Amino acid sequence: MPPAPLLRSGKSNRTTDSPISYFIKKAIETPGLISFAAGLVDEGSLPVDDVRVAAAEILADPLTGRAALQYGSTQGLPELREQVLQLVCTADGVKPADVNLTAADVCITTGSQQLLYLLGEVLFDPGDIVITEAPSYFVFHSLLVSHGTKVLTVPMDAAGMRVDELEALLERLRRSGDLARVRGIYTVDYFQNPTGLTLAVERRKRLVELARRFSTDHRIIVLEDAAYRELRFTGGDLPSVKRFDTTNEFVVYTGTFSKPCAPGLKTGYAILPPDLMAPILHLKGSHDFGSANLSQHIAARLIASGAYARHAEELRAVYRHKRDVMLNALGAEFADFPAASWTVPDGGFYVWLTLDGIDTGPNGPLVPAALEAGVLYVPGEFGHVPDESGSSPSNECRLCFGVATTEQVTEGIRRLRKACAAVSASKGAKKVPAGV
Incomplete structure (x- = not known):
């Protein structure tokens, strides 16, 4: 039988x-x-010596060694959260207070992919709509399909996502009565995966303005995937989309240490609006009770020593x-x-x-x-x-x-x-x- x-x-x-x-x-x-x-990253440039030194320094002291080998918190190592906040705000040319941010708004994750999944769990129900660039990061598309989310797209040009087309799409959804289903707008805004294109600075501000304007009976979240930001090799850095969210309400900023440092650390981070932090942490606690603590201590040591930069x-x-x-x-x-x-x-x-x-x-x-x-x-x-x-x-x-x-x-x-x-x-x- x-x-x-x-x-x-x-x-x-x-x-x-x-x-x-x-x-x-x-x-x-x-x-x-x-x-x-x-x-995948360039294997020959992986920071073997820097990581070995950082790990040796941490483990040479019984106090720091035991702290690194113990469980950490679900939200992440406080020192690393503060460092992440300073890294992003310094790149944006602002102080954390200028954009209503503190280290309490930072969460350390098991790579940025974990945050993408958790955010989907928190925000999206089957039938909801997420708007992305066309083309966009196909792994995120697969994640959205898993959540039962409908993906709508707007085209790109040499300056990244066409925000005029985004506005037109949001207007059509409003007229059709479907705006209530729109939960998020997703952009890989620095050297996009897959096209390599970057969102122009004037479009970054406009993106936040559109999210705010069309958040009539519920808030539309902009998910800014900045995984490649630190790998700019032509021209000057651009302010993040998060930089224009001065009330810390509309933009989730995600980053990772995988691309600019080492994917084996499997450590990412997010800067979140306060009312998203608690539900994200509730789910994250069910996943892992906190990302790998030793990796977080190593990342923090690399930043503090200057080796990361x-x-x-x-x-x-x-x-x-x-x-x-x-x-x-x-x-x-x-x-x-x-x-x-x-x-x-x-x-x-x-x-x-x-x-x-x-x-x-x-x-x-x-x-x-x-x-x-x-x-x-x-x-x-x-x-x-x-x-x-x-x-x-x-x-x-x-x-x-x-x-x-x-x-x-x-x-x-x-x-x-x-x-x-x-x-x-x-x-x-x-x-x-x-x-x-």
């Missing part, structure tokens, strides 16, 4: 594997494959060089391919490549052709929400230069060009030279 069926929750049934999992698996299983897929500066040089290598390779390999265009990011890990006339989607011909050539990318289709007809753009690629070496970046772009030539030739189109 077969066993009785296992009954799963609605949320479990709505939760599927991330689309990136297949590509990570392929990268691991295929020797010699150059991966521009997963957004020095390492971030070194990383900016590393990623600037890798970006330049990728852009130069694209220019060289795709110079005679007029259907190709790409973004020029001022920071972060990503270049967004558009290939008009070539299907770059997960079921299109370029994925297998690229694998055959020995290179892997993320189909841009993953970053989009299908329209009412079920279609989405299928001529875009996300290229990550984070983990690949400079030699691999150059060779990987050459292989991608070869794959594009093979696809063009197989379509019966005029054969595109594969380059050298």
